[in-house]
Amino acid sequence: MEKFHTLFIKDIKRRLFLENQNRIVICLNLISEEQLWNQPNENLNSIGNLILHLCGNITQYVNSGIFREKDLRNRTEEFENSKPYNKADILNYLNETMSIIERKLEIITADMLLKDYKVQGFNENGVSILVHITEHFSYHVGQITLLTKLFNNIDTAYYGGMDLNAKST
DSSP, X not given: OHHHHHHHHHHHHIIIIIIIIXXXXXXXXXXOHHHHTOOSSTTSOOHHHHHHHHHXXXXXIIXXXXXXXXXXXXXXXXXXXXXXXXXXXXXXXXXXXXXXXXXXXXXXXXXXXXXXXXXXXXXXXXXXXXXXXXXXXXXXXXHHHHHHHHHHXXXXXXXXXXXXXXXXX
């Protein structure tokens, strides 16, 4: 079990930090201050709102769920349109949040993965919480990527210089 635990946490961290967080940073560097809060229509969230939402979700699930800390999340506020934050503020908030989560992941034990928790009204075990935050992050990073490409008609070059047609050996 310990080997699975170590591998699982390592892969969760790779997906969250090396892939998803880095992709958000790339997108933030490609958009303007105005585009951060641009909401193309009432059924879409802005990039800024999506980042606030990701920070709220991951904090709620990890800190309040697994670590049973007080739940301070205000989900409604994550989707309010007019935010006083600029790109630097949002980037700092993302980096601070992810730094806290990374430290928490370092101390999650194998037993904590098997334990049951109640988060956001759902009954989840530690494994399902970490799977949820990872897939939730990926889903919204895809939206952030789409908006970035839509606003600027650019390639984010996430895989720049890689041969994605390479065959497995």
